[in-house]
Amino acid sequence: MKKTEAVIFDWAGTTVDYGCFAPVQAFIEAFSHYGIVPSIEEVRKPMGMLKIDHIRTMLGMERIRGLWKEINERDWNEEDVKSVYHIMEKKTLEILPGFADVKPYVHETMEKLRSQGIKIGSTTGYTDEMMEIVAASAKKNGYEPDLWITPDSVGNMGRPYPYMIFRNMEKLGISSVKNVVKVGDTVSDIMEGKNAGVTTIGVIEGSSVMGYTYEEYQALSLTEKSEEIRRTESVYKEAGADYVIKDIRGVTELLPSF
Numbered sequence: 001m002k003k004t005e006a007v008i009f010d011w012a013g014t015t016v017d018y019g020c021f022a023p024v025q026a027f028i029e030a031f032s033h034y035g036i037v038p039s040i041e042e043v044r045k046p047m048g049m050l051k052i053d054h055i056r057t058m059l060g061m062e063r064i065r066g067l068w069k070e071i072n073e074r075d076w077n078e079e080d081v082k083s084v085y086h087i088m089e090k091k092t093l094e095i096l097p098g099f100a101d102v103k104p105y106v107h108e109t110m111e112k113l114r115s116q117g118i119k120i121g122s123t124t125g126y127t128d129e130m131m132e133i134v135a136a137s138a139k140k141n142g143y144e145p146d147l148w149i150t151p152d153s154v155g156n157m158g159r160p161y162p163y164m165i166f167r168n169m170e171k172l173g174i175s176s177v178k179n180v181v182k183v184g185d186t187v188s189d190i191m192e193g194k195n196a197g198v199t200t201i202g203v204i205e206g207s208s209v210m211g212y213t214y215e216e217y218q219a220l221s222l223t224e225k226s227e228e229i230r231r232t233e234s235v236y237k238e239a240g241a242d243y244v245i246k247d248i249r250g251v252t253e254l255l256p257s258f
Contacts, residue, residue, distance in 0.1 A: 048188025202236030
């Protein structure tokens with residue numbers, strides 16, 4: 001029987017920032033600076049990607065591309081991608097300290113994993129500079145993985161590329177991808193895990209895919225919650241997730257299955 005050696009978690013929407021709202025707000029403010037107000041759906045669709053790739057993907061969306069051309073009387077180019085990115089980066093750095101609250105059940109889940117000798121890694125779409133803020137705030141709130149790796153550490157080859165997972169394995173001394181689990185809250189997380197050849201898990205509650213604040217989710221009726229859970233689960237399953245869990249406690253419940 002194989003043994004799970006490491007679980008690699010995403011950050012916003014998975015372990016901190018219930019609903020993954022810091023990136024959403026930053027992207028909305030960045031595009032609004034150029035006269036375009038993206039919808040929440042447009043912002044969330046590429047969530048989890050390298051941030052500059054996220055912007056490039058949004059600019060390629062039919063509605064946003066049309067608005068950009070209407071406002072600027074030309075199609076967007078790579079210089080525009082960089083310009084929007086710089087605004088997004090600035091906005092993100094400004095708001096991040098307020099979006100590092102640890103999600104429910106994270107502390108007890110980490111304790112259970114560590115009690116079994118399992119190492120805790122992490123990957124993210126944030127840059128090193130952003131993660132210095134997030135990691136410090138999360139640590140104050142009681143969450144500190146053994147390691148965090150950003151796209152900066154792998155030549156900006158972020159998700160869905162597998163290299164941040166491989167760097168985690170290298171730094172944590174993991175013997176095989178067969179003994180690694182990737183947990184995240186976006187399609188990009190699942191694709192990252194699949195491309196790395198590890199077991200993949202999508203988290204439902206508090207995820208970017210679900211897209212609710214804690215208060216909004218709690219205010220839903222039981223029927224509405226069930227519908228949203230089914231919708232979110234289907235997104236992960238369509239992306240190829242091996243497992244889908246309601247909340248992060250499901251990781252330890254699934255361990256015997258790996």
